[in-house]
Amino acid sequence: MSVGQGRIIKTYNGYYYVDSGLEELVTCKVKGKLKQIRFSLCTGDLVEFETNPDGESMITKILPRRNFMLRPTVANVDLIIVAFACVNPDFSYLLADKLLVLAAQAGIPAVICLNKIDLAPAGFVDEVKGVYEKIGYEVFAISAQQGTNVDALKQRLYGKITVFAGPSGVGKSSTLNAIEPGMQLVTGSVSEKIGRGKHTTRFAHLLPFAGGYMADTPGFGNLNLEELDETGLAGCFKEFGGYEQGCKFTPCTHTHEPVCGVKAALAAGEIAATRYASYLTILDEIKSKKEKDGRK
Template sequence: MTSGRIIKNFNGYYYVETAEKELVTCKIKGKMKKERFSVVTGDMVEFEKNPDGESMLTAVLPRRNFLERPAMANLDCVVIAFACCDPDFSFLLADKMLAFAERAGIEAVLCLNKTDLVSEEDVEKIAGVYKLAGYRVFAVSTFKGTGLDRLKEYLNGKISAFAGPSGVGKSSMLNALQPGISLQTGHISEKIGRGRHTTRFAQLLPFNGGYLADTPGFGNLLAENIDERELYKYFREFKQFEHNCKFAPCTHTHEPVCGVKQAVQEGKIAASRYQSYLAILDEIKLLKEKSGKR
């Protein structure tokens, strides 16, 4: 029995890298498939090597953590990647992604690309919100090559996934961090129309003693499988103000005496973060109603 890490999972094939850096292409055993066993990029697995035919995955080892969107396991960090504009920054989408990372118990940082397109004040309008919430923020421009050294240093030795909407520059950032990274392990993107490339599946690429993962961009993210009673926990800066809430637990919505709402009024919690909290709560309720009707 040999073990390794799934670095890519595509078209029913699992690409496993062993500790000796050997790459073995595996298929999944019918029995595991029937049990609807989930195997994702980043998983540590055991496999049976077959020199004459297809090697087979036999087990998925216990996960350190699991991120639902994009589906990946055993991460040290999620780099939530956005552009300052083109496409416009979405506070709601960023807050949802942060909530998913918080729920998975994975450290998240925000990376703001395309700072060359906006003023410093505009970068700070976004960055300030997340610094106030206690997140590390990296403002970069792959065009100007700024901000990348600090990000590189932070990522050293970590297994990190770049996740974010389409077109924010995830692939560009990976290439700026390590020129040619996408060529190292073969092509990871596919040409779509007018010479544009888009990433089709998550892939871990070796980087300074760790790995970086490029992941497919997405348009929207549904607040699926989030418990409305737990959501407040995924807004990490709320916690320090909860001792001022009259009720425990407090939903921080209709309660008249609420430390979180008070902190929003005093500017200690960013208004946009609180708005996202309310919007995600509404979405969870709506999803629940819909599934109840089915």
């Protein structure tokens, strides 16, 4: 019996493929007494395994996680790339802010990647940068197709476990291919649809890259912010924090309260109108979800 340690980089049909630093992945099953935690095991988990003389490997232990995200399901992520296109499909401040909120909630650093700058209307990239760089988010404006600025993004990923998250069609797979041409991920709208039909798993698949891993994701239909509560939301809009000392009430929802530092900063143009609008929309969605659940 030999023992080893490694990272689950994909799961399929009850098998876990573990990268233990060797040439080949170790195909593991889950040991009987660990069955109860089997459903929580996911891509990105660091595990210990035993290999018996017949060459069968069993996961015996999961090491503590640094973080976890539900959709896509992946643990121990270093960086989330919030991926959007300038156009085709159009950039959405609301969707971008939702992804940033999900990342903040999971405690995972996030950067924004704005693809298809070859198609961007004049001034558009600066407009987006103006909103996000000001509040401390890096924005990589790239063209995966033309290779513009891809190197800067690539260097940011060295040695990290990076997850690309964003709507379908924005160029996530194209960007991974541009970063690492050997990836040969399927791109484009038609093949993408076929691909989605085939890969119904919600688990991310980690692709080894430069001492770390990259995970492509299929995109999402609807974003789930249900684990978030109303009081936690404002904390995910990190620029609000600097103005909350101006709020008369604590906690303040920054909506109807008469004296509110966040609303004052909005009026003064210090907080971006798009960010505050996203905050209100997400707050409403959380509330109506709660009401619906309450009626059930």
